[in-house]
Amino acid sequence: MNTLVVRPARIRTAGVRQQILLTAQQRLMILMLLFTAAFFLVSLRLLYFAMFDTSAGRGSGSAVFVPARADIVDRNGVPLARTIDGYSIRVVPSKLINKPAYLADELHRIFPDMPREELLAKLTGPHATYIRRRALPDQVAAVNAIGDVGFDFPREKERLYPQLTLAAHVLGFTDAEGHGVTGVEGAFDDRLTNDATRGEPLKLSIDARVQGVLESELGYAVTQLEAIGGAGIILDVHTGEVLAMTSLPTYNPNKLVAGNTEARRNAVTYNLYELGSTFKPLSIGAAIDNGVVTSMAKRYDATKPLAIAGFHIRDSHMMNRWLNVPETLIHSSNIVTAQIADQLGREKMEELFRNLEFDGRPHIELKERAFPLWPRDWGRVTTMTTSYGHGIAVTPLHLASAYAALVNGGLWRPATLLELGDKAPPKGRRVFKASTSARMRQLLRLIVADGTGRNADAPGFRVGGKTGSAEKPGAGGYRRHSLVSTFVAAFPMDNPRYVVLAMIDEPKGNAFSSGQRTAGYTAAPVVKKVIMRAGPMLGVFPDESRDVDVSELTPLLWKDEKGD
Template sequence: MTDGPFAVSNINVTASSAAANRPAQTSIHLEGSAKETLEMGRNRLVIAAVLFFFCFVVLAGRLVGLAISGIGEDPVAAAEPEALPVAVEQPGSRSEIYDRNGVLLATTLDTYSLHADPTKIIDAEQAVRQLRTVLSDLGEATALAKLSSQRNFVWLKRHLTPGQQQQINNLGIPGLFFKKEEKRFYPLGQLAAHVIGYTDIDNNGIAGVEKSFDGQLSGKEGTTRKPLQLALDVRVQHALRDELTRFMSAFRAIGGAGMVMDIKTGEVIAMSSLPDFDPNRPKDFPKDNKFNKTTLGVYEMGSTFKTFTTAMALEFRSVSLRDGYDATNPIRIAGFRIRDDHPKKRWLSVPEIFMYSSNIGTAKMAEAIGPKRHKAFLRKLGLLDKPVIELPEVGAPILPPRWNRLETMTISYGHGLSVSPLQLSAAIGAIVNEGNYVNPTLLRRETGSEIEQKRVIREQVSTVVRRLMRLVVEKGTGKKAAAEGYLVGGKTGTAEKAVNGRYKRDALITSFVSAFPMHEPRYVVLAMLDEPKGNSSTFGFRGAGWTTAPIVSRLVSRIAPILGIAPVDEESPSIQKALHIPIYSREKKHETF
């Protein structure tokens, strides 16, 4: 092995003689069973080698595959980047509700509920003592009983605020746990409770727009989840609720309702019904508070209906402004007596009938039209059908069983037909909006979107009725509704409440329906009080002119700047001319010497 050439030659020899040697090697012939055994062994080896080879190939392939694609346990992580922008738009499991200016009305928050495993609590008494430093309303005895029990799960407090959760976490008591839950939260509380409605414990809408738009808000039943924007303006809503509350307590009324509506678009800017409730804890309020007087309640609206009767008479050209009726004596018909609340005992012209709210004159006006046309006219104004609005709580009007001469005469001044304040507002809106009826809506309309209109009266009649309504506030029964600069026009309505089929003389529903600014009306304002009582400031009177007209006055002064209505000089010649109306009175002027 020391000399290389030998080795080389040796190899060479081997290489050159390989061919010669091989036959010599293979010349060992094995025969019989020995050969078979060898063959079998070789075959087995080959099979095993192939098997192992495949296994390793598979393993290697899997290894490469895993290294490239990951372990495959995180398909979510790969899909999430696409889902993220959607998640940004729609946090929470139920969408928000906004007002027309984007003020948050309802949202869904994650809250944490505190539960405990009593078997893991070391010192129950100390734990309760510590907990009570954060949760002062936690009952000591019940909490102690819960924490000392033998169960391994007890609820301690549902829906903690984030602050409380942090504080409890900081206490570091072992055995306490938090569970994430969702809760619907209404930051504005009672403000628009009846419109927004509320949800049950599982976040299903059960009242208000929460119910009517449940699909859109929750994304159930294949609808895409989307926030809701209402037509409400919380500033106006607050002004309305504030004034209603103020006058309700001043006149010790048992309830109140009001709404502000844009007559051009039909958007309901504010809608309130009192007493109301807090949608954050609807269970704490009696059922009566949840009754929406504005849409669900139907009332005999009283003299506000004279607006429709007058408009109808003018529309059918049954009377002109110069004409009038004798209102000296009450009408006796079918055992009823129709008399005036503010009797003038003389012939009254049409403007006078309206401005002094004469029942006799209005009844005669309607009688001249006849029941059939009267009914058709009111139907056109949407007063005889259930109104359509995005709320589940909508009341159908109560029509008289028969509609004959007597009914036409009583309905002409608002008795015998019960409608909701919503219907009344929409109908008045149609009368002053150049005779175009626009269906009220709770949803915000985009500016410039097409609005469905329905003509109910001629434009000229609308102009005349506007002036008549302005006359009522200027010189008639609604003087207290005047809001300087905003040209309020309206009509008072005082009706006795029907209880068990009889009119209760001492229980009134007073309402005032108005529009402003009267030279080009934009908003309808309605205020209604349930059973107001007179006080010293009204000299004991409790009619609409004394109790509800001042609400409108204050309300309009408050909301007009918010709604962008510029005040005008009421004495200016152009305004005077635009709202001038001849009265054609035949009152005898007493000469004084």
């Protein structure tokens, strides 16, 4: 006989259910109160740090977010350099569990730019050492995937240049400890690291858009002409602000290559060149200022080379006739310029170059500034040859600042890499009379309209400027086949605002330049392209209804020929 046992149903009264619900509700309320209290305490703590914490590295409430090194930005706020938290890769040899030879092979696959022998030496050394600073995230992940406890990945402050090579020589770079070495980084190291100032970005006068235009056009020409390098600058003629500055070859400050020191030299401020015929307008301007040239119609003998002190001054293209001043500049005559300089005399010629600061390092905030090669003997020959840019060597920045003074009404001002903003520009120092500056604007415009600078004539921009094609000095004299080709211009010449200089070091005469190496065929086209692209960015738009009034000079030009 089977016995069936039935469990009685569990019956809960309404009172019991109400008690259970009340208990659950109370527990939920307690949890909510605890969460609210924790949130309140955290908020109070954050508020305290924001308002009252003055510990090291926190100057004030807002200083919690102050970077270790100030950002560098262009005049429009575009970031050019900033400090971020980055990864490094370090090895502690005593902790390695894999064989060094195996690890060296693995690391070499990740870092093909590092010799295997160098990696092996790091892995077998007596002390902890860095495999790579400023390591990329994928490199960190790859090393971590090796799975060896001997590697660690410390976080460090890293200086990042988000625009890569853009304005590299202007910005410079920092060392492994974060100190500025060259460029703006070196020149303004105190400003960038000072607790009182590093919270605000350092704003430069550079315009990243214009900088990109100058770099691309000059770089393309240097490559096509198979040149060894180049230099370029765009300068505000009224303030001295540098809108763009480039030097070629260039480098990436994010990844410095050992031994690549030549690429780090700033050719604009640190390299010296005899800049040839670009000096002629300066010499003619001084002659007009001092009453040596009183008439544009006066003619000078250019029918034969000029004999002086046992050698002859020649023109690259002999005109075989008498030339007046406009024709002298249009055809770039050494012979006539030397005669005018001889009449001007040593004292006034030397005074001109000293007034233009050609006897000292270029004026700009950078540390990388070269001292010019000043003539040892200022005799009669030196006075004549320096008038057309031989026997004296300066930087391209020297020349750009001189041309700014030549066209802006006659006032020389130092160049600056800092945006002035609402600040008044330096008063400047008068080096040319205002009337002389006005005359030189006409003559420079004629050079581009009818002379050696025709290939720089950007339609509607009223460009004026001067070519210079100088043989480079070498052992035993000048090297005829090694030219420094320079074109320096200003625009718009009816009311000049900017100087643009392009220099190409040792261009080859090839199909790109119609077989020519001179500035009119190599550097002048670069300036034209730069002005056409960058002019509107700088607020200068083409207007073919306007131009410089040269009506009193054009009748003086020989009608049967054009300058070349």
